[in-house]
Structures are given as C-alpha cells and as structure tokens.
Amino acid sequence: MPRRALLLSTLVAACAGEPQVEVLTRSSADTLQAQTWADRYETWLAQAAALGDRELDAAIAELPADDAEATGAPKRKPKARPKPLPRVSEQTGPEDQELSDRTDAPGGEARPIAPPTSADELAGLLAALRDGPHRDLGPLARALAAAPASLWPALRTELLAPRTWRKADYKAMLAVIGGDVPNRYGHFELAWKKAHGHHGVKLSEDWFTDLLALPSRQVSKALRPIYRDCVIQAALLRAAAAIGGEPARTDEVVEALLAAAYVHEGTFRDEVGRAIRRLGDPALPGLLRRSLKPALPADEGEAQVIKDSIPYRTAEYAAYQIDRMDRAHPRKALQAVGDDPAQLGELIAAYGLVRPGDAAGPLLDHVDAALPRVREAARAAFLAYVTGPAPRAERKLLRFVGGGTGESAAQLTYRDLARIAIMSRIASHHPDLAEPDCRTAPKDSVIAGVCEAQPERLARAYFARLDEGRRARERAEIAAALAEPDRAAAIATLDRLLADDPELSARAELVPTYEQAAAEAIAAGELALGARLWRKSAALLDDADPTRADALRVQALLAEADLAATEEGRRMLLATAAELAPDDAELQARLTASAGRPETTTSAIRTRLAYGAGLAVGGLSLLLGLGGLFHRTRARS
Secondary structure, three states, X not given: OHHHHHHHHHHHHXXXXXXXXXXXXXXXXXXXXXXXHHHXXXXXXXXXXXXXXXXXXXXXOOOOOOOHHHHOOOOOOOOOOOOXXXXXXXXOOHHHOOOOOOOOOOOOOOXXXXXXXXXXXXXXXXXXXXXXXXXXXXXXXXXXXXXXXXXXXXXHHHHOOOOOOOHHHHXXXXXXXXXXXXXXXXXXXXXXXXXXXXXXXXXXXXXXXXXXXXXXXXXXXXXXXXXXXXXXXXXXHHHHHHHOOOOOOHHHHHHHHHHHOOHXXXXXXXXXXXXXXXXXXXXXXXXXXXXXXXXXXXXXXXHHHHHOOHHHHHHHHHHHHHHHOOOOOHHHHHHHOOOOHHHHHHHHHHHHHHOOHHHHHHXXXXXXXXXXXXXXXXXXXXXXXXXXXXXXXXXEEEEOOOOOEEEEEOOOOHHHHHHHHHHHHHHHHOHHHOXXXXXXXXXXXXXXXXXXXXXXXXXXXXXHHHHHHHHHHHHHHXXXXXXXXXXXXXXXXXXXXXXXXXXXXXXXXXXXXXXXXXXXHHHOOOXXXXXXXXXXXHHHOOOOOHHHHHXXXXXXXXXXXXXXXXXXXXXXXXXXXXXXXXXOHHHHHHHHHHHHOOOOOHHHHHHHHHHHHXXXXXXXXXXXXXXXXXXXXXXXX
C-alpha cells in the first residue's frame, strides 16, 4: 500500500508541470551542404545589390568559403583550374576566345600602342584588331584612329572595302549601343523616334567611344567578328576626319567619306555624317561641288531611275550635310570662311560651278573685294550665272476652270535670280546704269536676243564702274602718301596699297618715293633697308622700264656687298651686279679688288679664336702652377 501511494504521488507531480518534448534529427552531409549554399546565396544577394555589372563577376570569387569545420562536414576539394585558352596562333578565331573587359584582373589594362607609320605596320594593326585579344581592342583602335596622313591611300582602301556580313547582322550588333542604321529607303528609325518623343530610345552619337565602352558580355559569340569590324570602321572614320583637317587632304577626304556613306547599303552612314561634319568649314567647297545633281530628263520614268542612282543620292547627301552644318544659306557660308582668303576664293568658285539661285546676291558682295583673287573669283562666279545657254525651268501642269490645261514655270531659274540681283544692286548704287526690265518681251520679237543678254551686259557695266571707283580711290591715297612729309608713314601707306593690290595700276608713280627713301637709308648707314627699297623699286619698274629696273638692282647688290660677312660672299654679289651692268667700270674695279684680297672665312676666324683661347688658358695654367710652387717654397723655408 505505501509503495502504491508513493508511485501515485510521483505520477501526479510529473503531470502537474508543462510537458517536455525532445526531437532528435539525424543530419547528413548533404543537408549541411545545402544549408551552407543557402547561407552563401544570401550573402551574395546582399552584396550584388550594391555592385555594378563589371564588379559582379569579381564579387562571386570573394564570397566566404564553406564553414566545413564548424558543421563537421567534410572539406570541399578545390576545383582544378581550367587550362588557359589557346592563343590566336593555335587556330583559334576571335569568336572562340573568352572575352574579358575586367580592369581588376592582372594585365587587364593594355598599354597604349603607337600609331602605325608604314603600310606594313597598318596591316599588322588591322590584323591584330580582327584576331587579337579583346582587352587590346581599345589601344589598337586608338592607334588606328591616330594614323598619319601619309597612310591615307591605304586607309581609304580599307574604308571603302566591301563587307561580307549581312546588313541585318550589323544592325543587330549596333542596336546594342544605339547605333542608327538606315533602312532601304534611307530612313533612320531611332533618330525619328527620338525626335518624335519616344521615351527610352537609346541613340548613339559616337560609335567609336560607345563600342569600346561596351561590356564584352553583351556581345554574342556570333556577332563578335562584326563587333570588331564596327570598331575598325569607327576608328577609320576618326582617322579620316583628322587627316581631312590638313588643307591639302580635305577635298579627297570629303570625296572618300561621301562614297563611304553608301558602302554596304549605307550601314555606317550615320557615323560617316559625323566624320564629315567634324571636318568643319574647310569641307564646304568640296561638299558644295559634289552637291551638283545630274541633269534629269523630261521623261518621268527615266528621271526616277536617275534619282535612285548612287550619284544622285550622293549629291543629295552632300547638300544634306551642308544643311546639318548650318551652312545651307550662301551668305552664312561665305561669312564663315571670310577670314581665310584661300577658302573664300575656293567656296566662291564652287558657287559658280553649282549655281544655286540664292547665291547670286551674296556673290555680288565680293565683286569689289580688296584682295584681287577674291574679287576675280566672285566676278567669274557671277558671270557663270548670266552667260551661256539659258537654263531650262522646271514646269508644272495647270488645269483651268471650265476645262483645258497649260504649263507654267514651277520656280525661277538661277539666271532669273541673277538678273533680279544685278538689277537691284545697280538701282541702289548706280541708277544711271539701269535698263528697263524686258523679261516680258515675246520670244520671237526683235529685242528677244537683246533681252536675253541683259543680265551679262548689266554685270559687266557694273564691274567696270567698280574698277573706275577703285582706281580713283587708289590715286587719291597715293597722292596723299606722296604729299606726306613723314617718309616712313608714306612708305607704310604705299606698302599697304601694294599688299591689297599687287597689280596696282599706278605702280610706276610710287618709284620716286621708294628711291628717295632708299637714298636716305643709305646715307644714314642703314644698308639693309636701302637694299630692300632699291629692290622694291626695281620690281615696280619691271614692266614699265626694264633697264631702269636693272640699274636699281645693281644699287641693291652694291649695298648688300658692303654688308657681306665674307670675302667670298662679297665677290658673288659683285659678280651678279657685273652681269647686270657689264659696262660699269667702277663696278669692274671693285670686283677685281675683291678678287685680289685673301679669303678670311668664318671657319678660319673660329680656328684663330680657338687657338688664341687655348694659348690664353695654357698661359694662365702655367702662372697658377708657378704661383703654387712659389708658395710651397716659402712655406718650407
């Protein structure tokens, strides 16, 4: 009984408290491995949120290692490192290479490469761009973009070389950076969308930079050769724009770029346009000359065939680039190159070739220019508007009320616009030269021929009046300069007149003033100035008085002979003067006396000076040695 009571009380006490349950779970190696990977994934996910694309791959390698010892699981064996990829020389193409654009990897930053200097170096550079390591593309492309002008023929050949891949492949590749490729009708889809408010449209304005900055993981294996070719083309266009900056190369670079705009169905036309505009105003004459469209026949079918041809589309593209440069208006284009007389003259000549109607008025602004070459170019260009066969005006069909049709001119021709411009200019400045407007005269009338030649007649009369006015101004300035008591001021005025117009009509009238100034300079001991004034006087008299011009050159040679540093130079100047004046006895005597004097050349003088300096140094050393010996002797005593 007592034993039962004890057991019962123990049972009641145990049931009075909370139940305690202990669950034992067996853990295998696979369970611990899964938990470890879950912990690693959470750590990687937290780090990935703060990382960029280029740091993501590197961060994976920096995740904490498995805590195998803490869990009691067996340690993971390190995976064997993959063998390095075969080099290009081992029959591995660029599409089979593992691309890497990580800059934190050892050797990720390739060293800069010097631009090529020969055709062989250029060929090697292009081969490396097509087959070399991906990390070297940037330095290689920049070296190609900096190629010198001496390699332009080879660069041009490569720029215009045909492409073997499909245009659709290039379009797919360039779409990654927002490169706009025109369709078969020349329409640029991305530019149109961006201009019409489509949000999120990516449009590249610099293929070269965007292609090199493109992460390699965004280039699929099939497009890697096309990617490299796009890099090469962008680098070639950069090089062409830089080479075209040299005046001697500008025109041929413009021609090559316009041709490159239609290579491979215009795939690279968007970037070609940026290269053309990068040339700036020096490219305007070449673009304007090539904007001249082929003549269209009257038949609409034949005309459409010509409009679809490459030459016609290239001319339209050249005009489009001028418009993109904001130089479509002739007056603005002429003002842009007004500070460079060479470019201004070339652009004016191009307007005379193309003859756009709105350029007739601006050309008249330069027909009285101070510089003769600009003035002559403007006159020749305007005369091209008003001479030759009359241009055929484009016609439009008219339908009259009540039936019937007719034709009328669709717009004024360049001849009509030139007529209006010259008549307006004459009415404003020289109304006495004006003639009645006879454009309404019947074609079969007696005055039809006179009316047809009216623009040319008015232009030539206007040019002659301008020449008369310029000569009157020159004579007034010359008279004022000759009356100027200050000889230096008078010479400065005359020099300015000659600089403005080297073919000055009153050239001979300036000679006495120059001769007097030369004599005054010789008297004052300014032999060099006197010699220059003698020679200038001789140049002014070459056509009017050749004998007097030779005599003035002799005076200049004598002054220069007195300034000669060596006897040989003096003899050469005197011998030249003797050829111009063989009968001058005094000149022959000076030449004979110079031939009898010994030659003292500059080298001989230097030798003597060096010998004397050596003797002086040697003597000084000897004195210093004797002085030291004397002091030592005194010290011993």
